[in-house]
Amino acid sequence: MTTAKKRIVSGMRPTGALHLGNLHGALQNWINMQETYDCYFFIADWHALTSDYEDPGNIENYTRNMMIDWLAAGLSPEKCVLFVQSRVREHAELFLLLSMITPVPWLERNPTYKEQIDQLENRDLSTFGFLGYPVLQAADIIIYKADGVPVGVDQAPHIELTREIARRFNHLYGRVFPEPDTVLTETSKILGIDRRKMSKSYNNAIFLSDPPETIRKKVARMITDPQRIKRTDPGDPSVCNVFTFHGFYSPPELVTEIDSACRNAEIGCVECKKKMAGHLIEFLAPVRERIEYYRTHTDQVEQIMAAGSDRAREVAGRTLAEVRGAIKI
Secondary structure, three states, rough: OOOOOOHHHEOOOOOOOEEEHHHHHHHHHHHOEEEEEEEEEEEEEHHHHHHHOOHHHHHHHHHHHHHHHHHHOOOOOOOOOEEEEEOHHHHHHHHHHHHHOOHHHHOOOHHHHHHHHHHOOOOOOOOOHHOOOOHHHHHHHHHHOOOEEEHHHHHHHHHHHHHHHHHHHHHHHHOOOOOOEEEEEOOOOOOOOOOOEEOOOHOOOEEEOHHHHHHHHHHOOOOOOOOOOHHHHHHOOOHHHHHHHHHHHHHHHHHHHHHHHHHOOOOOHHHHHHHHHHHHHHHHHHHHHHHHHHOOOHHHHHHHHHHHHHHHHHHHHHHHHHHHHHHHH
């Protein structure tokens, strides 16, 4: 007898090219999970509209490029279902039905709601779509009867709200949905070249698609130990962002060598950066090669998105039939 794999569901908003922070923050976990879970990963293009509704022109292009980055990084359509949210209209119907039973105070207490309102002062986020996006998120998850959702600690409250919505539906209409577990995943924190969180909006990101010369230029601008002024000053690798990158991309023996040489002022920051850049370029080389392949085979990318969306729609349709029966509509 074989035991059925547990199902997980997760998505990303298409906001541009993926960078190293995306890779180590979520994507690498997904790549590992596709080996042991029944995985449904989707590009959340409707979610992108919650904040970018005034200028949606780039979403279609971002969607295709995100799928290319996913495939190049190692997600496989043979091992998981890769699809586009808006191509599975059942998400929207379930969102509507769940919105009828979700109390407004549940949404207003969402920590991300107030945080985003404060951070994105240049955008009008006083819309129902932005307030209600956790309900759409719940629909995205429970329509596939997910056993769990892989998230970092900061995203755990969102999954708890999804559990509450599923619980309320089951209480009102009978049990249809399992309550998905929060699957806490280890995320390797990697900062941008200016030591802030790596982000496109901060212009401090190294992208999976960056060519070697661009990577070298970005690495050359990276902030190292701020207390190390001169080449002859001993450094502290524990506070150096370049050394953190060495830990991800350089051989262990070189990491040990750099640690000692930095502390004893036997290596300068310029040389250290050049060594790290070389190993980062080597690490990304096969990813960039696959990105270039898929950029010239967009018909293949479209076929993957279409096939994945068809598979997702089949599962979502069965669930929605149960929902309609439970509500008696």
